[in-house]
Amino acid sequence: MHTWIRGLNINNEFVQGSRFKSSIYGIPFEILNVLNGLNDLNRASEGFSVGIMQFFPVRRWWNVSLRFARQRPLGAFGALIVIIMIFAAALASIAAPFDPLATDYAAMLQAPSSVHWFGTDSYGRDVLTRILYGARTALWIGFASAFLGATVGAMIGVGSAYFGGRIDLMLQRLMDLLLSFPLIILALVVVSVLGSGMSNVILAITIPMIPRCALVVRSSALALREMPFVEAARALGFGPIRIIVRHMLPNVLAPYLVMLTAFLGQAILLEASLSFLGLGVAEPQAAWGLMLRGAAVDFAERAPWMAIYPGLAISLAVFAFNLFGDSLRDALDPKLRV
Secondary structure, rough: OOOEEEEEOOOOOHHHHHOOOOEOEEEEEHHHHHHHHHHHHHHHHHHHHHHHHHHHEEEHHHHHHHHHHHHOHHHHHHHHHOOOHHHHHHHHHOOOOOOOOOOOOHEEEEEOOOOOOOOEEOOOOOOHHHHHHHHHHHHHHHHHHHHHHHHHHHHHHHHHHOOOOHHHHHHHHHHHHOOOOHHHHHHHHHHHHHHOOOHHHHHHHHHHHHHHHHHHHHHHHHHHHOOHHHHHHHHHHHHHHHHHHHHHHHHHHHHHHHHHHHHHHHHHHHHHHHOOOOOOOOOOOOHHHHHHHHOOOOOOOOOOOHHHHHHHHHHHHHHHHHHHHHHHHHHHHHHOOO
């Protein structure tokens, strides 16, 4: 596609081949540079729109999924485990054989059997049922905190790269300050100040993830700041918010998705750690960390299944998200494509 102004065809070859002139047909060369940038902006916008229109059809999704499964079988295996976990959590009220909150003191500490496949805990509650309902807690906190952390971090990273100067310096020093604390320590500080509860746990897990995503996205956005379509948007008088949201954020989608999937496993592990320490969700809500806490000392020898099955659920979830995240990173990185 070319830009036509009163019969004048302006394209990259014509403008670049005429740099020794101060004007072309009476049009100053500076104006031609801006029009050339607008041409790039039109092509970029059209390509993005066409990509979005081709992104949604089911057949295209199916073909992309099959190609991903053939090229990254371990990543496909991790994605399959994640899908099974999501369905198990969504259908827990149908698939669970018992009420997760119902106590049965006549069935306390029963070993795995045909009635209770994973045994019972110290209150007579079915362990399998609580693992299924605990998947809801783990996935909800994991997805919410990972999405918030990656989204806020991406916006901070793109804004820092676009504005530069003192704003960039102050934001990066703040990110370095947050990065100086380990994930679990910063989460413990936040939840100790705000208190326990699901919303506070989500916030406590979100805050340590923001600087990690901000630094990764900023490194990609620094190159975008000097691209012709961004300069053309500035020449048109677009504000910083529109340039960041409309033109820069869609072009850092690949590192954003990689960080999002990488954060999911960490968020589930952090939630289980906080619940195990008594700073996460509280009883009687089903959570994998709480189930480990109840079986940690008193029943480790008498009822080992109380710790084995929740521990396996946490390990399998973190393993699946890490497999899928690593494979997605390799698939989206042009340097690592097969």
